Amino acid sequence: MSNYRKSMIGNHKLHPETQMMGYGYDPQLSEGALKPPVFMTSTFVFENAQAGKKFFELAYGKREASEGEETGLIYSRINNPDLQVLEDRLALWEDAEKCLTFSSGMAAISTALWAYLRPGDVIVHSAPVYGGTEYLIRNILPMFGVKSVEFEAGGANPTLEPAIREAQKLGRVAVIYTETPANPTNDLVDIQACADMADAVSKHQGDRPVVMVDNTFLGPVWQHPLKFGADIVLYSLTKYVAGHSDVVAGAAVGSASALAPLQGFRTILGTMCDPMSGWLIMRSLETLKIRMEAAALNAAKVADHLKAHPKIGQVNYLGFLSDDDPTYPIYRDQCGSAGATFSFNVIGDEAAAFRVLDALQIIKLAVSLGGTESLMEHPYAMTHSDVPDDVKERLGITESMLRISVGIENADDLIADLDQALARI
Numbered sequence: 001m002s003n004y005r006k007s008m009i010g011n012h013k014l015h016p017e018t019q020m021m022g023y024g025y026d027p028q029l030s031e032g033a034l035k036p037p038v039f040m041t042s043t044f045v046f047e048n049a050q051a052g053k054k055f056f057e058l059a060y061g062k063r064e065a066s067e068g069e070e071t072g073l074i075y076s077r078i079n080n081p082d083l084q085v086l087e088d089r090l091a092l093w094e095d096a097e098k099c100l101t102f103s104s105g106m107a108a109i110s111t112a113l114w115a116y117l118r119p120g121d122v123i124v125h126s127a128p129v130y131g132g133t134e135y136l137i138r139n140i141l142p143m144f145g146v147k148s149v150e151f152e153a154g155g156a157n158p159t160l161e162p163a164i165r166e167a168q169k170l171g172r173v174a175v176i177y178t179e180t181p182a183n184p185t186n187d188l189v190d191i192q193a194c195a196d197m198a199d200a201v202s203k204h205q206g207d208r209p210v211v212m213v214d215n216t217f218l219g220p221v222w223q224h225p226l227k228f229g230a231d232i233v234l235y236s237l238t239k240y241v242a243g244h245s246d247v248v249a250g251a252a253v254g255s256a257s258a259l260a261p262l263q264g265f266r267t268i269l270g271t272m273c274d275p276m277s278g279w280l281i282m283r284s285l286e287t288l289k290i291r292m293e294a295a296a297l298n299a300a301k302v303a304d305h306l307k308a309h310p311k312i313g314q315v316n317y318l319g320f321l322s323d324d325d326p327t328y329p330i331y332r333d334q335c336g337s338a339g340a341t342f343s344f345n346v347i348g349d350e351a352a353a354f355r356v357l358d359a360l361q362i363i364k365l366a367v368s369l370g371g372t373e374s375l376m377e378h379p380y381a382m383t384h385s386d387v388p389d390d391v392k393e394r395l396g397i398t399e400s401m402l403r404i405s406v407g408i409e410n411a412d413d414l415i416a417d418l419d420q421a422l423a424r425i
């Protein structure tokens with residue numbers, strides 16, 4: 001194994017945070033440059049015609065790769081060195097065989113669903129899911145004959161099994177899709193239960209539904225869905241992974257066989273990531289762990305402060321789950337941290353919540369999450385504005401709810417900012 005793909009020193013297995021500085025990149029191929037250059041090129045020159053022919057045979061699956069043979073560089077919609085190194089590094093966090101990067105989280109999610117759903121199929125999904133995903137499932141997939149059934153995140157997921165039974169009546173259950181912790185309620189879904197359900201369905205229908213998990217909130221540092229039986233892990237890299245609120249990108253992680261249909265679709269749909277974004281995300285990966293840890297430490301302090309604040313009602317912070325809560329075992333077994341994004345309710349109505357947002361001095365009023373800076377927003381009127389009001393009420397998304405993505409500033413400064421803003425209620 002060449003030095004740039006090193007994963008062990010003797011019997012010692014290297015950790016991802018170490019490997020982010022060098023894995024998958026051979027300086028000798030780039031004039032000795034310590035860091036990978038940005039390969040701003042649309043196409044690649046073949047050494048000779050025979051080499052070009054062999055690359056295409058492999059890329060289009062016309063023959064199996066021979067021992068040690070890798071797909072040659074052809075064209076940046078198919079592959080690019082920055083994206084290959086980035087994909088190798090992202091896969092390491094989850095001990096996964098393969099990763100594919102996309103132009104956005106929604107590009108990853110829509111390409112994955114399109115690759116696996118056919119007319120007449122049913123997707124079973126947890127609720128709530130990210131607004132764009134919800135729109136895709138509710139409004140776009142039905143145009144192509146795909147039906148959906150939802151189950152509620154939280155409460156030990158008692159609605160999962162009835163949802164599967166209902167879906168089986170409607171057609172072939174092709175995908176079980178979840179997002180956990182759910183946005184903005186932080187309700188949890190038991191990934192292992194979804195995988196077990198996929199096994200049970202496969203006994204009836206022959207083929208097994210593909211289990212997909214949107215792991216944007218806790219992963220890839222704190223939650224590893226593949227270990228709980230998921231087939232494909234999806235990311236908005238825009239959030240914690242890129243982490244500086246300056247890139248939009250996405251990823252899918254899993255086994256080579258689970259990702260093969262996505263790779264084919266990505267090539268034809270053109271939903272791949274671009275080299276410059278890929279390079280920026282590689283830089284971000286070097287600090288991923290320390291950024292997420294710093295944000296989580298801050299979030300714990302901010303959450304504690306809010307919980308004790310007289311103008312605050314419920315705080316939906318995972319660290320506050322009591323051990324008699326039915327979802328506590330999911331949190332204990334599945335999540336490595338309470339994370340750094342959570343929602344809470346102010347005492348009052350929409351106007352009170354808006355007064356707090358408008359008074360913030362350090363924390364920015366913006367949607368998105370997972371950046372170095374703290375952001376706050378109003379889910380009811382902003383990120384979840386499209387969700388029907390009765391569904392919002394059912395899921396506990398109220399007009400007095402605010403969501404905060406805690407960044408890596410000084411926690412005391414954030415608390416001072418929140419205190420002066422809450423004084424406006």
Ligand SMILES: *Cc1c(COP(=O)(O)O)cnc(C)c1O
Nearest residue numbers: 104105106130214216236238249
């Ligand atoms: C932001 C987000 C997405 C969509 O990602 P984009 O990069 O904006 O396309 C999907 N899922 C979750 C949980 C997100 O937070």
